[in-house]
Amino acid sequence: xxxxxxxxxxxxxxxxxxVTRYYGPIVGCRDVSFDIWPGEVIGIVGESGxxxxxxxxxxxxxxxxxxxxxEFRSRAGKMTDVYRMSEAERxxxxxxxxxxxxxxxxxxxxxxxxxGGNIGERLMAVGDRNYGAIREAAxxxxxxxxxxxxxxxxxxTTFSGGMQQRxxxxxxxVNGPRLVFMDEPTGGLDVSVxxxxxxxxxxxVAELRLSVILVTHDLAVARLLADRLMVMRxxxxxxxxxxxxxxxxxxxxxxxxLVSSVLQP
Amino acid sequence: MTALAxxxxxxxxxxxxxxxxxxxxxxxxxxxxxxxxxxxxPFASREMPLPFGWGTGGIxxxxxxxxxxxxxxxxxxxxxxxxxxxxxxxFFTKTTGVTTTERTSEATVIQARHRIPETPLKxxxxxxxxxxxxxxxxxxxxxxxxxxKMHALEEYGIMHVRLYEDIARFGHIATSYDYPVIVNGRxxxxxxxxxxxxxxxxxxxxALQLFGAGREKRIYAVPPYTEVKSLDFEDHPFxxxxxxxxxxxxxxxxxxxxxxxxxxxxxxxxxxxxxxYCGSRRAAGTGEGE
Numbered sequence: 001x002x003x004x005x006x007x008x009x010x011x012x013x014x015x016x017x018x019v020t021r022y023y024g025p026i027v028g029c030r031d032v033s034f035d036i037w038p039g040e041v042i043g044i045v046g047e048s049g050x051x052x053x054x055x056x057x058x059x060x061x062x063x064x065x066x067x068x069x070x071e072f073r074s075r076a077g078k079m080t081d082v083y084r085m086s087e088a089e090r091x092x093x094x095x096x097x098x099x100x101x102x103x104x105x106x107x108x109x110x111x112x113x114x115x116g117g118n119i120g121e122r123l124m125a126v127g128d129r130n131y132g133a134i135r136e137a138a139x140x141x142x143x144x145x146x147x148x149x150x151x152x153x154x155x156x157t158t159f160s161g162g163m164q165q166r167x168x169x170x171x172x173x174v175n176g177p178r179l180v181f182m183d184e185p186t187g188g189l190d191v192s193v194x195x196x197x198x199x200x201x202x203x204x205v206a207e208l209r210l211s212v213i214l215v216t217h218d219l220a221v222a223r224l225l226a227d228r229l230m231v232m233r234x235x236x237x238x239x240x241x242x243x244x245x246x247x248x249x250x251x252x253x254x255x256x257x258l259v260s261s262v263l264q265p
Numbered sequence: 266m267t268a269l270a271x272x273x274x275x276x277x278x279x280x281x282x283x284x285x286x287x288x289x290x291x292x293x294x295x296x297x298x299x300x301x302x303x304x305x306x307p308f309a310s311r312e313m314p315l316p317f318g319w320g321t322g323g324i325x326x327x328x329x330x331x332x333x334x335x336x337x338x339x340x341x342x343x344x345x346x347x348x349x350x351x352x353x354x355x356f357f358t359k360t361t362g363v364t365t366t367e368r369t370s371e372a373t374v375i376q377a378r379h380r381i382p383e384t385p386l387k388x389x390x391x392x393x394x395x396x397x398x399x400x401x402x403x404x405x406x407x408x409x410x411x412x413x414k415m416h417a418l419e420e421y422g423i424m425h426v427r428l429y430e431d432i433a434r435f436g437h438i439a440t441s442y443d444y445p446v447i448v449n450g451r452x453x454x455x456x457x458x459x460x461x462x463x464x465x466x467x468x469x470x471x472a473l474q475l476f477g478a479g480r481e482k483r484i485y486a487v488p489p490y491t492e493v494k495s496l497d498f499e500d501h502p503f504x505x506x507x508x509x510x511x512x513x514x515x516x517x518x519x520x521x522x523x524x525x526x527x528x529x530x531x532x533x534x535x536x537x538x539x540x541x542y543c544g545s546r547r548a549a550g551t552g553e554g555e
Contacts, residue, residue: 088418110426116433117426124429125422131432131498153433 011073013038013179013211019058019068027235028054032068034230034240038178039209043226043243045216045258051235052215053183059213060100060181061090072097072179095125099172103184105164108171109156115142115167116152122175141170145200162193166200173204182214186221198224219262223247231255281328282360287311291329291484295475298486303452304416305399310482320353320378321479323395327376330391330475331357337365338372343380343521343538350378367541379442381463383520383542386472388489394457396478399485401445401455421453424496432501441506447494448487456493462505462521467493510535515546 012035021028029051036042044052057063059070061082071079072093082090094100102108109118119138120128128134139149145166156164165185172180185201186194202225205212216222222229222243229246231239231254239252250256279285287309294308313321331337337357341349345367353376354365366372369384376393386392402412405423415421424445431439444461448454456467457476467474467487474487487493497503511518513534520542522535537543 087414091418091420113426113430114433117430120429121422121426124425125420127422129425129497129499131429131500134429135433 010077011079012036013040013073014059014213015069015071015079016059017069017071019055019065019070021054021058021063021065027051029058029232029235032230032237034237036179036211036213038211040228041205041210041212041214041226043214043216043222043229044232045219045222045229046232047258048217050232052217052232054235055232056181056183056213056215060098061094095122096175097178099177099180101165101168101172101180101182101185103187105156105161105168108168109164111156114153114155115147115159118156118167118171119174122171126175137174141174142167144204145170146196160193162189162197165189165197169201169204173208173210176208177210179211179213182212182216184216184218185214186216186218194221201225219247219259231258278360280333280361281331281357282314283311283325283328287325288329291325294484295326295329295486298475298484299473299488301452302487302491303448303454303485305478305483305485307482308484310479313479314356315352317480318397320349320376320395322477322481322484323376323378323393323479324353324356324477325479326393326475326477326484327357327374328360330393331361331363331374333361333363335363335373336371337363338367338369338375338541339365339377340375340380340382340539340541341378343382343523344540346540368545369541377459379458379460380521380538381459381466383517383537383539384545385466386470388471390472392472392474394459394474394476396455396457396476396481396483399455399476399478399481399483401453416452419451421447424453425498428496428498428501432498438497438501438503444503445496447496449491450494453496454485454487454493460506460521461495461503464493464495464503465505469493508535512537512543515543517543517546 014036017033019032020030032055044055046052058065064083070082072082073079116135116138119141120134123134123137139152142149142152156167159167186197189197198221214225226243229241229243230237231246231252233254239246239250239255246255247259250259291308294306297306298304311325313324315321339350339354341347344350357363358365369382372390374391374393375382378395400412401424402415405427406412406415428438442460443455443458444464446454446456446464456464469490469492471489473489476485495503508522510522512520512522514536517537520537520539523538524533524535526533
């Protein structure tokens with residue numbers, strides 16, 4: 001509130017404090033705290049069942065944590081607890097300032113709506129009512145995610161898995177969100193498509209100065225995209241630090257195991 | 266009123282078929298619906314002596330608002346003489362003994378299926394629509410919880426996605442009936458399957474417009490003189506259907522026309538879908554045909 005200068009540069013974009021989520025007696029995630037700054041990419045790695053997705057749901061306002069807070073910095077520079085907002089504000093935030101890239105594009109796309117309609121949805125949701133402008137933005141974004149613009153009226157069902165994933169990314173980025181959550185964005189894609197998608201993501205993240213919270217079990221993906229890494233096990237963060245540091249010199253026995261488990265072709 | 270009703274309905278049903286408690290429940294729902302224009306108020310829809318989908322919602326609404334002094338008109342696709350209209354009219358004649366009419370201007374209650382009469386409605390009239398599916402967002406969002414939330418938070422962007430798809434595919438908004446509208450600048454509403462030709466008639470109409478969906482158990486309303494705006498894009502404004510022909514019977518060129526096949530060699534004619542309007546024009550000598 002007492003910030004001086006550009007509000008965005010005076011503090012973290014998102015502050016996660018002691019987020020804990022129980023499913024009855026079962027621990028989803030416990031006492032996770034971290035900050036994410038504008039333009040930063042944080043990777044969350046760990047084996048399946050380690051609480052990565054629970055944590056991501058908690059911080060993306062999809063699953064209320066049992067304890068702890070998640071605060072987001074508005075464009076005015078004010079930190080607000082996302083679970084204290086009214087639902088209308090939260091949903092507005094989710095479709096303007098945030099993006100969410102699902103592992104399965106089918107969860108994030110409208111399969112019965114053309115590529116252009118999918119990209120234009122967020123624009124129309126915030127009140128854009130000019131067909132020509134919406135279509136132009138959709139075409140522009142299709143181009144940016146390496147689509148042939150001629151496919152703007154095709155249904156997502158006619159696209160390959162990698163194309164659907166790129167479409168989902170375009171759909172999320174069209175109205176310039178500041179924070180994007182990604183849940184295994186390259187899971188289920190073959191390696192060459194994965195490499196292309198990662199390359200694209202890297203370019204977009206750098207160009208748009210996006211903050212990204214990336215959940216993955218693939219250390220190579222984390223190495224390529226993430227600035228910082230958190231290693232999770234049994235719902236807790238066992239190690240956190242710069243990506244290269246964590247991957248090249250893991251301190252916690254579990255991180256060591258994780259790093260040494262990677263297959264070398 | 267009940268004494269009069271008993272006297273006039275010889276077949277042993279309560280006046281207008283429904284029991285008084287049901288009618289009161291429906292009237293309460295109607296009041297709610299009128300208070301929040303375009304909002305779908307839930308009600309405990311009753312079994313009627315005809316299947317859901319044949320107009321049970323409209324009939325229940327009509328039964329709840331009709332009184333012994335009312336004059337009833339029933340139309341189906343604009344016509345007074347089609348099966349649905351004839352049966353519903355007979356039903357109310359039997360259970361209420363009210364006077365029926367085919368003249369729009371004489372009627373106090375009009376139950377309509379898929380049309381609004383061409384003759385402008387006036388203050389004091391009630392038009393009751395039969396609604397098959399009340400939820401405008403249904404085909405876009407299957408979850409009822411979610412659509413209610415979308416209404417509550419006024420999240421209607423997705424409806425424009427549907428119109429966008431129309432333009433992308435056909436070059437213009439091809440939705441021609443049940444065209445989505447915003448009522449009183451707030452609620453998104455399905456105007457029931459009336460042609461979009463009739464949408465402008467709903468806007469600031471002096472009559473009370475009630476919508477009943479029996480199977481889906483919803484009632485909604487547009488009070489007199491309420492703004493009803495059809496959705497559109499800035500560069501693709503809302504337009505109503507137009508015909509090159511005029512009515513073959515009465516010569517009207519500003520009405521909604523039905524295409525009627527007259528033989529098996531491709532012969533056809535266009536006539537007004539509103540039989541009362543067409544008939545009265547011919548009676549007044551404005552017709553050209555026949």
